[in-house]
Amino acid sequence: MNFSIIVPGDCNANCSFCFWEQEQQAPSYMSDLRQVLDTLSSLKDTYTCSLTGGEPTISPILHDILTALKERSNFSKIVLTTNAAGLEDKRYFPGDFAGVVSHVNISRHAVNDTPNEKVFGCSAVPTGAQLYEIIEGFNQKGIDVTINCVLCNQFSDRQRLLNFITAMRGLGASAVSFRKQHGNLDESEEEMWFKDYKVVSESSCPVCRAKQQLICGMPVYWKASTLEPSNDLGEVYELVFHPTGKLTADWAGNKQVKFANGKPYIDGTLHKVIKPSIEQRLDGIEKNIQALIKNFESSRRNQERSHGRASITRGCG
Numbered sequence: 001m002n003f004s005i006i007v008p009g010d011c012n013a014n015c016s017f018c019f020w021e022q023e024q025q026a027p028s029y030m031s032d033l034r035q036v037l038d039t040l041s042s043l044k045d046t047y048t049c050s051l052t053g054g055e056p057t058i059s060p061i062l063h064d065i066l067t068a069l070k071e072r073s074n075f076s077k078i079v080l081t082t083n084a085a086g087l088e089d090k091r092y093f094p095g096d097f098a099g100v101v102s103h104v105n106i107s108r109h110a111v112n113d114t115p116n117e118k119v120f121g122c123s124a125v126p127t128g129a130q131l132y133e134i135i136e137g138f139n140q141k142g143i144d145v146t147i148n149c150v151l152c153n154q155f156s157d158r159q160r161l162l163n164f165i166t167a168m169r170g171l172g173a174s175a176v177s178f179r180k181q182h183g184n185l186d187e188s189e190e191e192m193w194f195k196d197y198k199v200v201s202e203s204s205c206p207v208c209r210a211k212q213q214l215i216c217g218m219p220v221y222w223k224a225s226t227l228e229p230s231n232d233l234g235e236v237y238e239l240v241f242h243p244t245g246k247l248t249a250d251w252a253g254n255k256q257v258k259f260a261n262g263k264p265y266i267d268g269t270l271h272k273v274i275k276p277s278i279e280q281r282l283d284g285i286e287k288n289i290q291a292l293i294k295n296f297e298s299s300r301r302n303q304e305r306s307h308g309r310a311s312i313t314r315g316c317g
Contacts, residue, residue: 001238051101161190178223
């Protein structure tokens with residue numbers, strides 16, 4: 001399951017598709033966060049962690065959050081989602097995230113700077129040239145970068161989208177992820193343009209869907225999800241820590257979660273046991289398969305050695 005930290009602060013952008021609303025930061029925010037991290041670290045469930053906002057890289061307390069994560073967490077993966085505004089103006093550097101963040105999603109919605117700024121509703125985002133330097137900085141620290149692009153009718157045809165994928169590869173990104181605006185899980189028009197490409201992998205559940213293809217030499221992901229997965233799924237799908245200091249099972253902040261004896265309670269009522277996400281289930285299956293293969297190869301080597309010893313014995317007799 002994913003644990004999302006909404007980093008307190010403003011956002012430099014004004015995207016028309018964004019549902020984020022700024023919340024007042026609680027004076028006890030950092031102590032509340034440390035307490036939640038301690039609780040999650042003590043549980044057996046596997047968690048990934050997402051840092052989101054607002055815009056995390058312009059928050060004055062992002063460094064404190066990174067320090068808390070480094071000291072207290074045992075997440076299997078920590079992902080930063082950003083438009084990189086605070087990296088562009090040098091508030092933060094890629095090295096500040098080394099040893100904590102394992103993957104970065106950077107939002108970019110067009111090849112050229114002017115249409116990209118139009119989608120963001122502001123000019124305070126990195127230019128293409130600046131983005132190249134930022135991605136290279138993360139790569140030097142061993143952190144891979146995926147370009148996140150929200151589909152909002154900015155691509156008029158398949159060729160323009162191919163140009164975007166090629167351009168993002170040229171900037172040093174490891175992959176491109178196209179996401180439908182939150183709503184239904186139907187395929188977008190842009191996704192259907194690539195029906196002639198083989199699907200490398202695909203997963204889905206009642207609240208999300210993901211598909212991977214290899215396009216222009218790049219891993220390309222098509223994603224769709226509902227706005228409030230926990231509402232639609234009827235169980236705790238993800239945990240969200242808000243600037244108010246509340247831990248909830250929804251982005252609106254209405255379903256407060258508290259843990260007792262390692263079990264989640266929502267508004268005082270014991271909830272279902274938290275189930276891992278589709279991605280984590282697939283990761284678990286892959287790890288199990290790898291373990292089986294490893295055991296099989298080890299067994300085969302033992303048998304070969306045993307057979308070899310038996311042959312030697314027979315030969316000497």
